[in-house]
Amino acid sequence: MRAFLKMKRQLISLFALLLAATVPVFVRSLNPSLSDDVLGLIVFKVDIQDPKGKLVSWNEDDDSPCSWAGVKCSPKSNRVSELNLDGFSLSGRIGRGLLQLQYLRKLSLAKNNLTGTISPNIARVNNLRELDLSENGLSGAIPEDFFRQCGSLRVISLAKNKFSGKIPDSLSSCSTLASINLSSNRFSDSFPLGIWSMTGLRSLDVSDNSLEGEIPEGIKGMNNLRAINLGKNRFSGKVPDGIGSCLLLRSIDLSENLLSGSLPGTLGQLSLCNYLNLRKNSFSGEVPGSIGDMKSLDSLDLSANRFSGQVPSSIGNFQWLKVLNLSANGFTGSLPESMVNFANLVVLDLSQNSLEGDLPAWIFKSGLQEASLSENKPSEHINNPFSSLKGSSFEKLEFLDLSHNAFSGEIASSIGVLSSLHLLNLSRNFLIGPIPATIGELKVLDNLDLSENRLNGSIPLEIGGVISLNELKLAKNFLSGTIPSSLENCSSLSTLIVSHNRLSGLIPAAIAQLTNLQNVDLSFNNLSGNLPKQLANLPHLLSFNISHNNLQGELPAGGFFNTISPSSVSGNPSLCGSAANSSCPVVLPKPIVLNPNSSSDTTSGSLPPNLGHKRIILSISALIAIGAAAIIVVGVISITVLNLRVRSSTSRSAAALALSAGDDFSHSPTTDANSGKLVMFSGEPDFSTGAHALLNKDCELGRGGFGAVYRTVLRDGHPVAIKKLTVSSLVKSQEDFEREVKKLGKVRHSNLVALEGYYWTPSLQLLIYEFVSGGSLYKHLHEGLGGNFLSWNERFSIILGTAKSLAYLHQSNIIHYNIKSSNVLIDSTGEPKVGDFGLARLLPMLDRYVLSSKIQSALGYMAPEFACRTVKITEKCDVYGFGVLVLEVVTGKRPVEYMEDDVVVLCDMVRGALEEGRVEECVDGRLQGNFPAEEAIPVMKLGLICTSQVPSNRPDMGEVVNILELIRCPSEGQEELE
Known part of the structure; x- marks a missing residue:
């Protein structure tokens, strides 16, 4: 065995x-x-x-x-x-x-x-009748002879793969085929004409490809066809009359193609058809009345075409219809009365047309779940949309959009019967009167938009009963009264927009309990009083506009409010804080009067009359002021003495640096107090003008948060840049300093400025870097270095190279802390090199407040968490600074620009432009007409994502690199994603 x-x-x-x-x-x-x-x-x-x-x-x-x-x-x-x-x-x-x-x-x-790839022999198995290879990662072209010997094959499905090229003409030779599914691939070129003569075919699905050609009259010979799906391709021409001969058709999907012309009247012959989808084509003319003969239809979608004229009255014949979408066309007139026969309708979308007349009562009496009639723009005001609510049953209506019409009258209190509503949008109409208190009965409503009407009265206290509310928009009305504190019951609320009304009173502290709030707009009202300090604790806040009110006092400190845009607080004269461009007055406590002659322990605000001239008045604030003044005086004297000593030691140490250039630098060459230790990580340290450079301002390249940078040259002609640290009193001990510097010296990346060595004395520390000749990114963007401006390709390369350098640093557990355009240098080939990385590791005494003022000296790059002691500083701070840098590179604007009467924050400007659909206007004007929008716009969106107020919402730099490479090479990235 x-x-x-x-x-x-x-x-x-x-x-x-x-x-x-x-x-x-x-x-x-x-x-x-x-x-x-x-x-x-x-x-x-x-x-x-x-x-x-x-x-x-x-x-x-x-x-x-x-x-x-x-x-x-x-x-x-x-x-x-x-x-x-x-x-x-x-x-x-x-x-x-x-x-x-x-x-x-x-x-x-x-x-x-x-x-x-797929083997050409699989289809040749003699008895094979059904072949299904769908939803895999198969790729390449299908061999032309794949279907030459298809035997008795009846069903083939290659859907949802990555096949490309042309569909083989040999497919039409498989006379036994009853079902073909080649959808969701990458097939292109013309569609094989022979397939239209396959009389035995019952189902054909080639949707979601890039196929071309016309539907020929020969389709009339496909007598057994039950379902045809050509959606999401590039088919063009008219739908032939011959389609009416396919009497067994039950499903037709020709959506998202380039088809045009009028619909053939023969469609009415397809009495068994229950699904017809023609959306997103270029069909025109009137819809033929014969379409009403398709009495079996349960779904009809004619949206996003160019149909005109009235909706045919024969449409009322669709007694089984569940979905009707006629949106985004040019239909005119009123809806036909025959539509009252829609007993089974679930979804109705008639938006973006030019329909007129009153809202039909049958909409509320049927079993509708979703109804949208927005943007029909009738010529004159039409009746109240809720006049027919009484006595009706609305247990199924979940989505109602009647926005951008001309509805007038009041919102009836009977609106409370719409108990299943999730969305109610009545914005941009002419509605008047108060918001009914019965709105609170809509317990599952998550989106309420009543903006841009003529509503008055107050926001009802009962609004707090809408406990599922996610978005509340009441802007541009005539609402008065206060913001109800009952909103605290709406714990899911993320958007609160009540701007341009007549609201007054205080901003309720209860709003600070809504931890999901992201966007708040209370602007252009009459609100007064102080802002609740607890607002600073809202973790997800993205925007908070309180401009043009009567608010006063100090802005909340911490969180989002540390970086709030000045435009969001303008128009409040009594509001103070950095964003309001007004310093807050010091509030002094009531002075305590000490009575030295009293045996009592009590204190009071005035002296007894019998004390005469013996009285001592010392307030706590005075004591604090005296103490602070003393500390300041001592500090000024100490700093002056230190500066004198540092200047003296700098001269001696610089001379020692030049004298010691010929020694062995693997260890300290001398222990003399006037000599230092010079270490180069590679090659021999041979300076010719090193000491001279440190003392000569003509060799100075620039100054930053850590110190001045000078250019000098080695005797072999090799230039280097020397950074003289000006924070010596905070530097670690020599042992710790050298250990950290050596770690940074091992960091090597093509987009990082290499650290080549260092010099140490107790009073002077120097860092020796490679010299990058092309100048800083800041000068290229804002000072026109060399008389040229950066092209789009150069800017994209700079963004990508900078992202790669930060990703490398983060993989090495190094946080840069100081991302800004002046720290990105451009070499002679146009590649970016990021400098000043990891220097915070040398300074153990620096906390985040010193970092925010000393290192993050360039306004606009600093992540908001620097201002919050309880939030950990991580690599996401670099991601924030990088996001600002991206927007700076694309727009050519500084992170913060000061105008005559305004301050423009770059992130806010781009974010606002994106919301208004004009983000392309933000691209640097010098690039207009010479940049690819398909790259620039996604790059700006990526920059906004990186500048999210919440650190966890920012991507990692490794992810940023992948996204940028996908933006630059979308086809390759798509293949990887799929």
């Missing part, structure tokens, strides 16, 4: 080798009818990875595979008739082993991760 098993394994191995060499093999053993199936499946398994062990039952020692997972055998022949491995999470390639399964009738490998 063992010898037999050994021989069987050898045969299997031999079979696999021969199949790999593409030589047909027919192995004979003691039972040849069984061994072919076993061997074929085992060889198929060799090319497959099975991470979940779904094929563990496939044992090469078995005589029959009929009990294996996914295998089904014919009871008559006991041979494999079906192989169904759907959703087995298999990967790898489809090998030639399956060719041995000569009795296979059904092969289904759908919903796996199979890759590679």
Whole structure:
């Protein structure tokens, strides 16, 4: 028995080798009818990875595979008739082993991760009737001869793969095919004409490709066709009259193509059709009345075309209709009364037309769940949309959009019966009167928009009963009274817009309890009093506009309010704080009067009359002021003395630097107090003018938060940049300093300025960097360095190179802390090199407040968490600074620009432009007409994401690099994503 098993394994191995060499093999053993199936499946398994062990039952020692997972055998022949491995999470390639399964009738490998090209031999299995390879990662072109010998194949599905090229013309030779599904691939070029003559075809789905051509009259010969889906392609021309001859059609999807002309009247002959989707084409003219003869329709979508005229009254024949979408066309007139017959309608969208007349009562009396009639712009005001609510049943209506019309009158109190509403949009109408208190009965409502009407009265206290509310928009009305504190019950509220009203009173502290708030606009009202300090604790706040009110006092400190835009607080004369461009007055406590002659422990605000001239008045604030003044005086004297000592030691140390240039720098050359330790990480340190450069301002390149930078040259002609640290009193000990500097010296990346060495004395520390000749990014953007401006490709390369450098730093556990355009240098090839990285590691005494004022000296780059002691400083601070830098590079504007009467924050400006749909206008004017919008706009959006107020919402720099590479090469990135 063992010898037999050994021989069987050898045969299997031999079979696999021969199949790999593409030589047909027919192995004979003691039972040849069984061994072919076993061997074929085992060889198929060799090319497959099975991470979940779904094929563990496939044992090469078995005589029959009929009990294996996914295998089904014919009871008559006991041979494999079906192989169904759907959703087995298999990967790898489809090998030639399956060719041995000569009795296979059904092969289904759908919903796996199979890759590679498709073998032209799979369809040639003699008895194969059904082939399903959908939802894999198969790619490449289908060989032209794939369907040459398709035998008895009836069903083929290659949907949701990555096949490309042309659909083989040989497909039309498979006369037995009843179902073809090639959807969601990358097929292009013209559609094979022969397919339109396949009279036996019942289902054709080639949607979501890039196919071209017209639908020929020959379609009338497809008498057995039940379903056709050509959606999301580039088919053009008219829909032929011949389509009406396909009497068995039940589903037609021609959406999102380039089809044009009028609809053929023969559509009315398709009485069995229940689904017709023609959206997003260029059809024009009136909809033929014969369409009403398609009485079986339950879904009709004619949206986003150019249809005109009235909606045909025959549309009322659709008694089974559930979905009707006629939006974004040019329909005029009133809706036909026959639509009252829509007893089963669930979704109705008539928005963006020019319909007129009153809102039909049947809309509220039917079983509708979603209804949208927005943007119909009738010529004159029409009746109240809620006049017919009384006595009706609305348990199913969930979505009601009547915005941008001309509805007038009051919102009836009976609106409370719409108890299932999730969205109610009545904005941009002419509604008057108060908001009814019954609005509070809409318990599941999550979006309420009543903005841009003529509503008056107060916001009802009952609004707090709408506990599911996510968005509340009441802007541009005539509402008065206070903002109800009952809003605190709406714990899911993320958007609160009540601007341009007549609201007064205080901003309730209860709003600070709404921790999901992201966007708040209370501008252009009469609100007064102080802002609740607790607002600073809102974790997700993105915008908070309180401009043009009568608010006073100090802005909340911390969180979002540390970076709030000045434009969001303007128009409040008594409001103070940095964003309001007004300093807050110091509030002094009531002075305490000390009575030295009193035996009592009591204090009072005035002296007893019998004390005469003996009285001492010392307030706490006075004591504090005196103490602070003393500290300041001592500090000024100390700093003056230190500066004198540092200047003296700088001269001595610089001279020592020049004298010690010839020594061995792997260790300190001398312990003399006037000498220092010079270490170069590579090569011999040979300075020619080093000491002179440090003392000569003509060699100074610039100054930053850490110190001045000078250019000098080694004797071999190699230029270097030397940074003289001006924060010496905060630097670590020599041992710690050297350890940190050596770590930074090991950091090497093509987009980072290399640290080449350092110099140490107790009073002077120097960092020696490679010299980058092209100047800073700041000068290129804002000072026109060299008389030229950066092209789009140069800017994109700078953004990508900077992102790669930060990603590398973060992988090395180094936070830059000081991202700004003046710290990005441009080399002679145009590549960016980021400098000043990791220097905060040298300064253990610097807390985030010193960092924010000393290191983050450039206004606008600092992440908001620097101002909050409880938030950890992480790499996400660099991501924020990088996001600001991205917007600076694309727009050519500084992070903060001061105008005559305003301050413009770059992030706010771009974000506002994006919301208004004009973000393309933000691109640097010098690039207009010379930049790809498909790159510039996504890059700006990425910059805004990086500047999110919430650190966890910002991407990692590694993710940023991937996104930028995808923006630059979308086709390659898409292949990877899929």
